[in-house]
Amino acid sequence: GAGVSQSPSNKVTEKGKDVELRCDPISGHTALYWYRQSLGQGLEFLIYFQGNSAPDKSGLPSDRFSAERTGGSVSTLTIQRTQQEDSAVYLCASSLVVWGKEGNQPQHFGDGTRLSIL
Amino acid sequence: LAKTTQPISMDSYEGQEVNITCSHNNIATNDYITWYQQFPSQGPRFIIQGYKTKVTNEVASLFIPADRKSSTLSLPRVSLSDTAVYYCLVGIRDDKIIFGKGTRLHILP
Numbered sequence: 001g002a003g004v005s006q007s008p009s010n011k012v013t014e015k016g017k018d019v020e021l022r023c024d025p026i027s028g029h030t031a032l033y034w035y036r037q038s039l040g041q042g043l044e045f046l047i048y049f050q051g052n053s054a055p056d057k058s059g060l061p062s063d064r065f066s067a068e069r070t071g072g073s074v075s076t077l078t079i080q081r082t083q084q085e086d087s088a089v090y091l092c093a094s095s096l097v098v099w100g101k102e103g104n105q106p107q108h109f110g111d112g113t114r115l116s117i118l
Numbered sequence: 119l120a121k122t123t124q125p126i127s128m129d130s131y132e133g134q135e136v137n138i139t140c141s142h143n144n145i146a147t148n149d150y151i152t153w154y155q156q157f158p159s160q161g162p163r164f165i166i167q168g169y170k171t172k173v174t175n176e177v178a179s180l181f182i183p184a185d186r187k188s189s190t191l192s193l194p195r196v197s198l199s200d201t202a203v204y205y206c207l208v209g210i211r212d213d214k215i216i217f218g219k220g221t222r223l224h225i226l227p
Contacts, residue, residue: 042217042219045214045215091161091162098210099210104149104152104207104210106152107164109154111160111161
């Protein structure tokens with residue numbers, strides 16, 4: 001079956017522009033996660049959704065970042081007025097639920113969107 | 119937060135067994151321990167998950183002692199293609215998920 005799909009795979013934009021990153025989770029997965037990974041670094045958690053609801057948005061780096069999910073499926077991560085420090089790979093993952101009877105559920109990741117801010 | 123500590127890097131040779139240990143002293147009662155593998159330019163890939171004792175699948179084994187404050191990922195007979203970064207993940211705290219810095223495993227011929 002299809003895995004997690006992210007688009008675009010690469011995005012180059014000028015400082016100050018807005019960008020929108022898209023994530024299509026695995027069909028039937030109600031939980032969706034966004035992470036950021038800078039070159040050679042670990043994963044920085046940004047936000048997760050259970051259904052369309054994000055319990056906590058405080059992981060988003062600044063108020064220029066926003067995320068939404070509608071219809072319990074596709075999610076978009078929007079970065080307004082991009083800065084050079086926003087350059088990174090943005091990873092999306094999904095799981096059946098966030099927390100099941102076997103605890104935290106394994107996440108299935110896409111290959112990310114590589115964002116470069118000039 | 120469920121903080122984890124792993125070695126930054128490890129080297130091994132093809133055909134050897136590799137063990138990577140992760141410390142998670144503040145693991146909660148209902149936390150499961152999950153390991154992921156990440157190759158360059160790819161997202162992490164789920165390897166194995168466990169709660170206690172030992173779990174084995176077709177690619178790895180996971181050993182968890184009784185106090186659950188650490189876990190060891192065991193890769194049998196590694197090959198060059200096992201060169202990757204390995205992350206352990208424990209639970210969710212305050213609606214946040216903390217991946218550690220991972221262990222960069224380098225397999226030598």
